[in-house]
Amino acid sequence: MKINQIQITTLIFLFIFVIMVITVSGKIYQTDFDSRAASQYYLNNGLEETGSANIVNSIVWDFRGYDTLGEESVLFIAATGVYFLSLALRKSIDRRDKKKGEKTKSKLLTKITKI
Amino acid sequence: MDAIIRTATRVLFPVILLFGIYISVNGHITPGGGFPAGVILGTAFLLLAIGADETSIDARISKKNVMYLKGSFAIFLLLIVIEGYIIRNNILKTQDFFEIWSGGFTFFLNIIGGFMVLLGILIIVYSFIMTMYPPREDDWK
Numbered sequence: 001m002k003i004n005q006i007q008i009t010t011l012i013f014l015f016i017f018v019i020m021v022i023t024v025s026g027k028i029y030q031t032d033f034d035s036r037a038a039s040q041y042y043l044n045n046g047l048e049e050t051g052s053a054n055i056v057n058s059i060v061w062d063f064r065g066y067d068t069l070g071e072e073s074v075l076f077i078a079a080t081g082v083y084f085l086s087l088a089l090r091k092s093i094d095r096r097d098k099k100k101g102e103k104t105k106s107k108l109l110t111k112i113t114k115i
Numbered sequence: 116m117d118a119i120i121r122t123a124t125r126v127l128f129p130v131i132l133l134f135g136i137y138i139s140v141n142g143h144i145t146p147g148g149g150f151p152a153g154v155i156l157g158t159a160f161l162l163l164a165i166g167a168d169e170t171s172i173d174a175r176i177s178k179k180n181v182m183y184l185k186g187s188f189a190i191f192l193l194l195i196v197i198e199g200y201i202i203r204n205n206i207l208k209t210q211d212f213f214e215i216w217s218g219g220f221t222f223f224l225n226i227i228g229g230f231m232v233l234l235g236i237l238i239i240v241y242s243f244i245m246t247m248y249p250p251r252e253d254d255w256k
Binding site: 054 | 142143144145146147148149150189192193196199207210212213217218219220221222224225228231232235236238239241242243245246
């Protein structure tokens with residue numbers, strides 16, 4: 001039996017996945033460390049370190065600021081994707097209408113906005 | 116669009132805008148923050164886009180301006196996150212807890228992050244409007 005490249009890569013990824021599952025499942029059942037240390041630290045020192053009374057806001061924008069920066073960039077990338085998708089959709093609508101010889105709205109979107 | 120929707124959106128638009136700005140500015144004391152404020156402001160503009168006429172939509176939102184604004188706000192947010200670790204303690208010394216001028220650094224980030232979420236939603240709303248109405252030839256240049 002001949003083994004090709006795709007099968008080898010699949011085997012490597014399966015191996016890595018099994019190793020990750022074993023490691024993570026070992027960590028879950030460990031009980032000798034305090035799993036709530038980080039949240040207790042935020043509750044105790046959040047007001048003094050960030051100055052904001054809203055503890056959720058201080059976690060989101062201060063303690064985990066880089067996480068929020070990543071979320072904002074994800075939103076930006078999603079919005080840009082929607083924009084270029086709509087450019088392509090509009091171009092195809094334009095082409096279809098030129099075939100028909102008349103300009104019409106997209107039927108689905110007019111139905112949505114009429115509600 | 117219908118006259119009832121048009122009039123209702125004209126009445127509701129400044130109220131929703133004011134509420135969104137309040138949520139954004141007061142986010143470090145009361146529940147709220149940058150993300151909900153941006154979504155509320157985006158809802159105001161979505162209502163405006165639904166209630167407007169076909170001819171007046173292009174005058175209100177310009178797609179190139181929205182894209183440039185979003186990019187500049189992204190760079191501004193990156194700068195303020197990096198800068199915060201240098202000047203944060205100096206700002207915190209001048210502030211009192213539970214006041215408007217508190218929260219150090221989350222106060223600025225709430226406002227700028229809220230505007231970034233608003234501009235992201237504006238791009239999506241403008242894309243939907245763009246597919247709704249028939250294209251013109253000079254849009255493709």
